[in-house]
Amino acid sequence: MRCPFCGSDNTSVIDSREIENGYVIRRRRICEQCKRRFTTYEKFEIFVIKRDGREELFDKRKIIIGLKNAFKKSTFPSDKINQIADRIENDLKTEGLTRVSSSEIGKRILNYLKEIDEVAYVRFASVYFDFRNIEEFKKVFHEFTKKTRKKEKKV
Numbered sequence: 001m002r003c004p005f006c007g008s009d010n011t012s013v014i015d016s017r018e019i020e021n022g023y024v025i026r027r028r029r030i031c032e033q034c035k036r037r038f039t040t041y042e043k044f045e046i047f048v049i050k051r052d053g054r055e056e057l058f059d060k061r062k063i064i065i066g067l068k069n070a071f072k073k074s075t076f077p078s079d080k081i082n083q084i085a086d087r088i089e090n091d092l093k094t095e096g097l098t099r100v101s102s103s104e105i106g107k108r109i110l111n112y113l114k115e116i117d118e119v120a121y122v123r124f125a126s127v128y129f130d131f132r133n134i135e136e137f138k139k140v141f142h143e144f145t146k147k148t149r150k151k152e153k154k155v
């Protein structure tokens, strides 16, 4: 790593620690040339491929904003919204994914909502698919009812 001050490539790590539950590593470095110190961060980069093909860095806050918009007229608790966003982020990191489509994220949100709250699930599904893609909505909804029936049989 080159020194950002003098451009020398003679730099050393003087301290290295895990932050954000071990998902980010922060290193303090010193330039052997000019003796100045600087910090670098090592972290996962997950790219989200959007419907129009553009890619952007994964940002958990966008999941939170999306869910909040979907539930603004209802009383879905915001701690549950944060929980879902955290779980999705952790899942992606654990699976080691570096690229994921926005529709895959949408499906994961739906899966978690399904576990937590059936009404919230249907509401989000209708906002998420925006009824422009009624066939996909039907498909997802059909899968959901199928799985629910299976569960009921087991009981």
Ligand SMILES: [Zn+2]
Pocket (backbone or CB within 6 Å): 003, 004, 005, 006, 007, 008, 031, 032, 033, 034, 035, 036
């Ligand atoms: Zn330097």
